[in-house]
Amino acid sequence: MKSILPKIVATTVVAFSFSFSAVAQETDKRISQKSLSENGEPSLITFNEKSTYKGSDYEKVFKEQLALKDNQSFAKVKSESDREGFTHEKFQLYEQGIKVEFANYTLHSKNGKLESMNGEFYKIVNAKIKPSLSAQEAFNRAVAHTGAKKYLWDSPQDAAAMDYKKPKGELVFLPDMENQGVERITDKVRLAYKFDIYATNPLSRGDLYIDAVTGQALFYNATIKHLGENSHGKSKAAVKDNSSNSKMAIVSANAATRYSGTQTIETTLSGSSYILLDGTRGGGIQTYNSSRTATYPTTNFTDADNNWTAAEYNNTNKDNGALDAHWGAEMTYDYWSTVHGRNSFDNAGAKIKSYVHYNLIAAGYPDNNNAFWNGSVMTYGDGSGTGGFDILTAMDVAGHEIGHAVCTYTANLAYQKESGAMNEGFSDIWGACIEYRAAPTKGTWLVGEDIERRSGHAALRSMSDPNSEGQPDTYGGTYWKNVNCTPTNSNDYCGVHTNSGVLNHWFYILSVGKSGTNDIGSVYNVTGITIDKAAKIAYRLESVYLTANSTFANARTSGIQSAIDLYGAGSAEVIATTNAFYAVGVGAAYVGSGDTTPPSAPASLAASGTTGTTTNLTWTASTDNVAVTGYDVYQGTTLKGTATTTNYTVTGLTALTAYTFSVKAKDAAGNVSAASNTVNVTTLAAGVTYCASKGNSTADEKIGKVVFGTINNTSTGTAGYENFTAISSNAAQGTAYTITITPSWTATVYTEGYAVFIDYNQDGDFSDAGETVWTKATSKTTPVTGTITIPATATLGTTRLRVSMKYNGIPTSCEAFSYGQVEDYSVNITASGPVAITELVADASAVSSEFAIYPNPADKELNVSSLGKTGSTFKIINTLGQQVGSGQLSDNPIDVSKLNAGIYVIELNSGQKRVTKKFIKK
Incomplete structure (x- = not known):
């Protein structure tokens, strides 16, 4: 684990369709892909058929591709060949003859031709090579910093068994380890002594770097790798x-x-x-x-x-x-x-x-x-x-x-932050692979299940469900440990045993496949390629491409390249590798030209929390053969916005106006799904904000159930206030309704008082006459019932219904009380009785021809004429009795373009006469 984030910093200059966003046009036509590390230096370069580089051209390659300076040099430290016919030559960087720690670069050749190169490189400026401390002085600082009671060099027999000798100190340049993973402007290095310190009480072993100028302890790279963080007579013969x-x-x-x-x-x-x-x-x-x-x-x-x-x-x-x-x-x-x-x-x-x-x-x-x-x-x-x-x-x-x-x-991943998390992750991966091969009946995807004896735990870790044992399954998601810290043993070197869950889950998904939505809202669908193929990709990733300070972003780049090496560009294995990283929150989904399958349509679109200007939309995630990358939200036929998760807040709406919304899913290849179901929303009056009211404790009693009209809600919530405004019922003017409230007691039955409030005039409070619609004196009765009659003067449309239960008293509308609970619902006030589809005249003496509406059917505008318009108002009501529009009449036509097609009633009111007429919206 080596980066700082949870953002993933990685830049790619030239990208294939499977890879990353292009940020600049590479001028070297021999290069097909170049990925940059956090310090802006190349971490991976792949070459195309135009390249004439040979594997033996390493001096030329380093000069041209890394701009190697005269005071820098690379020395070959290892050469290996693999079963795929590649030769991998690893080189160590030296600055003015001094080794730059972790700065290794590897050239990958096939049939003598250089195919790619990758590693860590640092452009070092003005580095001082003369130490102020002697090696012995630095060693004394290292021992003092460690502070152990005993060291292995004190026990010659044990030291010999470990082939260990008291360290003398190696002078090296150490890169800036504290800021690994964040964008660095310079390639800062420190001249340091490196000591392999093996303490036996308390036990520890690791490479400790002491600043050769100041004597400061710069970095500790733990050698002893434990199974887990704080995992909780003589033998025979x-x-x-x-x-x-x-x-x-x-x-x-x-x-x-x-x-x-x-x-x-x-x-x-x-x-x-x-x-x-x-x-x-x-x-x-x-x-x-x-x-x-x-x-x-x-x-x-x-x-x-x-x-x-x-x-x-x-x-x-x-x-x-x-x-x-x-x-x-x-x-x-x-x-x-x-x-x-x-x-x-x-x-x-x-x-x-x-x-x-x-x-x-x-x-x-x-x-x-x-x-x-x-x-x-x-x-x-x-x-x-x-x-x-x-x-x-x-x-x-x-x-x-x-x-x-x-x-x-192989990779020698530094034991801290992201690189350390991957170090732990790879060990879990190999434990699973070995167990799968030698003992396939065991729990392959559980780590340490055989030894587990803790109550409530199936194993130490789970690769299939990391969250079940407190690990993240998504980069930056639930349980992710912030790696912007100073690594110490007490913080598990910034969470190496925790954040390893991300790599574990990547390998599990790559092996067996999985679909779902991760913690950052990315919807994925990965087809598994078997554990055997996944292991080959993981091994090549670790043994060929990763370097000491690699991040998860580097692992994605190199993992994809490993899959290409093994199975070919555009293969099912490359697609799965890419999308498995996408599934755990690392990088984008695979983009391939051959994908023509659209995602499934989003389902169960619903609206809640509607105000005068906003509404909240939620839906069920779509699935795709590769991955869903986002959703388009439509207001009617107009694109309103986009979302990467399964929710979206629509803003900028007009009060007391009807809207229709739908959602479509899209994937990385540009395929778009069919539309979801539509949802109709009518905004509230402008500026409606309600006072707060709640019970401070529901430990002894709360509201268990509310029934009113079509509201029939059993509540399990334990907050003192519950917002159920997404649950609503129609209520007609002049009609009586029964309300039933069932209290819920934890143990002792207490006396409770009740009150119900409805904001009839939709002005944002419950203080107007008649808006306290029902109360009940304190009692132990369960359930309690009452009758509420909606007044004929109630404003049509959606408003707030508040239900309160208070211990030993009748609550008021804006009260915070000691014990009990408050729940808010929505109620849609409708005109009394069903809406007729014939012309209605409220005043028998009025002549309907005094009002004329045209055109009828209407498309975008509806004109109203005659009967002096000054002071006249109008309301538009749908066939459900919902008010969907209102305003003051003028010489201008009424805008009905946002109404859905159907039959509506317009109520025209001059103050003395009220006439209701029907019209049809095309």
Whole structure:
């Protein structure tokens, strides 16, 4: 985890359809794609058929593509070939002869032709190369900063087992690690001494960088990688390893493991006993017994007949956990060898050593609920059982920890912020892959499910549902840890074990597929490509393209390139890789010229919270064969706005006006869905704002249910005020309605008082005569009922209905009281009785011809003539009795263009006469 964000900073200069936004035209016609890192330097360049670069042209390439200065140089540090026919040559940057830490660049060639290049590069200006402190002075600062009681160099035997020596300090240039991931104007570096500090009490190991001028501790890159952040007698037949002095034979054996049943393992006959040493894989796999000490002795687990049974090893010491550790290390080696062609974690046959029964408490930890890779060996705690973990030797734990070693020898992702989160994520990925291959009946997508003993937890982490264990499944989404911090052990180096959920979920989606809406509102639909193909892409991403300080944005760029290398541009695998990153909130969806499938139509469009000028629209998300990228909101046939989520607030509306809205979905290829259902909205009178009223506590009583007209709402909300104005009922002038309120008590039944208010004149208060429409004195009755008659003078249209329940008193309309609850609803006042489709005359003495309306049917305008217009008003009412328009008559026609097609009634009122006529809107 290495960036600062939650914004993702990545720039691409030239982009393919699968990739990123183009920001400038690249003048070098040999380049098909160039991605820039946060400091503006190229992080990935791919070349096209016009390029004549050869893999051997590295000096020319670095000069031309990176503008390498005379005082800078690259030295080759590694060259590897893969199964796809690529050769990968990694180079280290030096400034004035001093190594620039993390600044590696790799050239990728095929058949001698340079295909691409990627890495970290820094344009360094005026760097001072003379230290003010000696290496010894800097070392003293490093020890003081660490503040441990004991160090590994104090125990020569353990240090030799780890092949560790007291550090002398290496002079390097260190990039600005504090601001990794934010846009930097300069490539600032600090001259520093680098020390590999291994403390044994309290336990820690990492590279500590001390400023060679000021002595300040600049950065700590943890080497010990734990399974999780703060994861919550003598063993059988423990003997010293005398294998080097004994005649040895490698044989197969049955082992009754603790977590995976009886499995075949390789052991070695040493003298008269068999030990957990496999000499058939690489440089060997050996499992030792730390015997509940915080040391690394050469003490073996032994068996007399090479039949490692449960009767012997399933004991109170949990010795059968050592069999899991041994078998897990063997299966991990086999996975890397068979699937990825890798010879142990370093690709050079390194021996895999595991130490079981390590005492973390003696090493300064609060409990034994952890396992870790310490930079040299695997180390397993015994766990604490109930409330924590069982012995931590499960297969996916072994795969996870050895995966950290693989990362060290490939991307070497710095253990902080985004790069550290991906370091943890890749280890979870490899644990899942190894478990899937060796034990497919286990929970592939759960991490540590075998060892989990905490109540309420299925596992330590879930790759299929990271949120279930407190991890984010979306970049910057729920549970995301802000990485704009100074990394320390106490903040888990800015959340490396938390934010790893994003990469975990990407891999899960890429493997099995998924559709849905992520935390930032992006709607996605990813077709899985199988765990085997996803693993090949992930391994190429980690081993070929990522560098120490890579971000999630870099991972997206390189992940797509990895899929292209393996499966070809425009392939289903490239599409899935791109869209899986989109699904977890990293980058855009795939854009391909061949996609002609539109998204499904949005459904269940609804409006709520309508005011005089705004309304809130919500709908059900659409689905697409690739990904939904947004929604267009229409007011009638006019595009009103766009949304990336399934809600939109319409603004700029006119009071007391009818509107119709619909929504269409669109995808990255420009395909547009059919329209959603339409929703009709009539805005309220202008400037209507209601006073606040609430109960301060609903712990003992609240409103359980309200029934009025067609409102029939059972409320489970526990807030003192609940806004249910999206729920409404028609109520006709002059008509009586029953209201029923059901109280809800937690335990004791209390006396409650009630009041109901309706804003009949729609002026934004309940203080006018008659607007307190019903009250009920305090009682324990349930439910309570009353009758409300809508007055003939009530203004037509939508208004507010407020229901209040107060402990031991009758509430007022704008009161905040101690106990109880207030709920607001909407009520649509309609004209009395059904609206006739014949001409209506309210005043029998009035001659209807005194008012003339034309044209009828009307399209955009309706004219009214005769009977002196001065002082006359009009109202327009639809067939549901809803007022959809009003105003003052003038010589100008009435604008009816916004009305839906249908039959309406216009009421014309001169003050003395009121005439109602019908008209038709085309």
